[in-house]
Amino acid sequence: MEIAKKITLLFAILSAIIISLLSGFVWYFANDFAFEDFYKRLEARVKITAQIKLYEDENNKAYAQMRNQYLERLPAERAFIIEANPKKNNSLKADIVLPKTFVQSINSGKTARYRIENHFYAGKYFKIGNKDYIVIVSANDPFGFRELKDLQKILIIGFFLSVVLSFWVGWRFSNYMLMPLRNIIKSVKRIKAENLHLRLDVKKGSDEMSQLAETFNNMLNRLETAFETQNNFISNASHELRTPLTIISGEVELAIKSNQDPAKQQLALNKIKDEADRLEHILTSLLGLAQSGFNGKNQPWEEVRMDELLWEIKESVHQVHPDSIIDIDLSRLPENEELLTARVNKNLIKLAISNIVSNACKYSNYKPVHVLIENTGNTISVAVTDQGIGIPQTDVQHIFEPFFRASNTNDYKGYGVGLPLSLNIIRLHRGSIAIKSQEGIGTEIKILLPHSGWLFTSS
Template sequence: MHQNGKRARLHDIGTKMKVQHRLTLVSSLIFSLVFTVSSALIYLNFTKSAENIFFEELARKASLTALFYLEEDEVTSREYKRIEEKFLNATANQEIRLYDKTGNIHFGEADPDTNITSKILKTIRDRESYSFKVDSLYYYAIYYRDNQGSFSVIIKANNPTLNAQENEFLKILLTALVIGIMVIVALSYTLSKIAYSPIRHIIEQVKSLDVTRQRQQLTYPETRDELEDLFKEFNAMLDKSYQNIQIQKNFISHASHELKSPLAAIVGDLEVLLNKERSVHEYQAVSRDVLHDAERLEKILENLLILADLEKHTPEIMTEQRLDELLWEVLDQLSSEYPDTKTNLLWKLPEGRTDVLTYVCNPTQIYIALYNLVENAAKFSEGKPIAISLEQVEERLLIKIQDQGIGIREEDLKHIFEPFYRGSNVSRRKGNGLGMTISGKILENHHIRMQISSAAGKGTTISILF
């Protein structure tokens, strides 16, 4: 239980730690680890090199010892005198032992050395030379063959100077390590503070943001790195949020107006009807008006339900559908509702290429989208013919809907997909401003590209690439 609580507290500390402090901690730990490992490697390399140099010196002295004890009968007295002088100068304060094959001391110190075991003597005989260290004592041995016999020549020495140098070097490294870690921590903190400064500045700006009232943007320094890309994306998101909020506000305003108009008309007609007794003809006229307004209200609510459903999810029922068949159904419906509108269907597909007409989609939704677009063309064409063409573009089907009607003004083009938005030049024509919104959302959910080009008084062309 105690361990779990301790672990939980450590987890809380880790999660609550600021990014700047976490960056400082991580970078400091990494540099400290690298510095520590580097210092350890330097120290080990130094001690190893120093000991190797000392062992080389002991090897020279071991050879000199063998000459002194075993070669007296084989050299001249002058040569031996020179060997003796070198030996006495070189081996002062050092213990020397010469072991025969049986492991007995033949020359040198008479007292046995507990560190020299029979196993070590065998190793010396097998390897011809052998060096090892016990605590602060250094041993070097050679196996020397002479006419008097074969001997293991072992020299033992202590090197307080080397030990002092190693200790002093270790102190220097530890001091440098501590100072280095302190410098690394300070530099890491300073650098992380500098690196985090733009983010801290942005956080202060974000705290004061209120995109519900006005369009706002973050100000940031030009860094030409990932941070600048992040801030640009955040500003783009702010723009989109502001636009969405404005669309929502406009939606509520327009929806209230669109719903209120038929309701007000219904209430007004009924109030007039109830003022006094009316003739059958008057009752029928008012009933027709009320029915018309009720149907208009029903259409608005139906479109709102469709739009709400489209906002929730992508199409669920997806099947292979011939788009030309859907288009014929649209044109049949259009001819019954707009009998005076002439529609020209232009088939521009290569001969035999009917495969591009098949598309996996939700047929009901695609029908609604196409009908809304074609109906708009009929509604605003002012009696002029509509041209609908089917073309092939890079193995895909392109449907173009062209009219020669009143067109869309440039300032209205960017708003045509907003719910209830109606262009300034169509305010007197029937409609509720939801058709383009629904069509746009359906095509977007099906990943179908739509492009609109228009000019006021010159007509509109809608290109749909499946």
């Protein structure tokens, strides 16, 4: 069932319940008021009848005259005076046998009331000398009863008309409120892979529809970026893989033709080995990029002291770059060691930081590299600072793109996959990377990771 129909149906049901409750209240109080007024008129006649018929008073004739002259006679009005018999008090017979509750109410000294359809009874106990009497007056109330019947019809007709009206209003209201949602659905249906640049029209305001449209636009921004990154990645990867394969193919042909010249053959074989190593490195990096794009749920996570991990990274970088000088600064360590503990995939995070430290050593021509670790509130900060060639300002915004290399790195061997890989791994760990560089002076890359305590409380 469509949302508009559900809203309309729910609105109609709630309206019907509210209207029925309101009608019930109106009927109850109108019924009570109409009967109460007529009963009081009967009770007044009970007292007058008792005064005229039971009490010996010189004014009785005047009472009777005033009663006949000024007090209207009710339809089917009748008065009954019954001598009370204490031994037979279980029932009273006027024009009908009145119920026991009526008799019990009279015997207790109260004014009793009783009604059958439109015929009303009122009675009261009187003690005159040594005798006990019960005076009962009965009459019909055609006008009040007819008014209640008319009110009942009006309430029933009004109920059904109100339900129909509420259904129509609910239908119009739900369609009006859901129109922005239908527009969003139509706009989203028009967006496909080939026109991801299209965006939804976001109305001014902070209502849920505006938030939904803005959320869709943010999702489309991420999708468009992902598609562009994927296209660029495929294009660059195919180019980077084709280059060493082309060189290997050419060198193999050269080696085959130079079977009489061992020196040329050896040179070609060495070139083939270098390009094969390069191809292996590129494939390994591509595999790392792919793995770092996982959601992390199926990968092993553990608690790792980041300051201890830095010493392992220093040792692994020394194995690749024996001439590197890495200075680990522990001067800002917090007293609480938990503030330096992060829940990470140790192999991946080690690879990410190793890439950054290794680049710092390589592009600084093995000048000292400073690594500072500290806790900044909810995060662990690892800042890697070198004194190398720096990055041109025009290239800084592109260094995290796969296979991109800065314009001043031609003299250095590399493939442009280390930093993108590191960024993917850091994002996988809910962290971020900040970079500050000046050409000819050096570069500082800061890695920010959430420590374990903050990660657990926030999740």
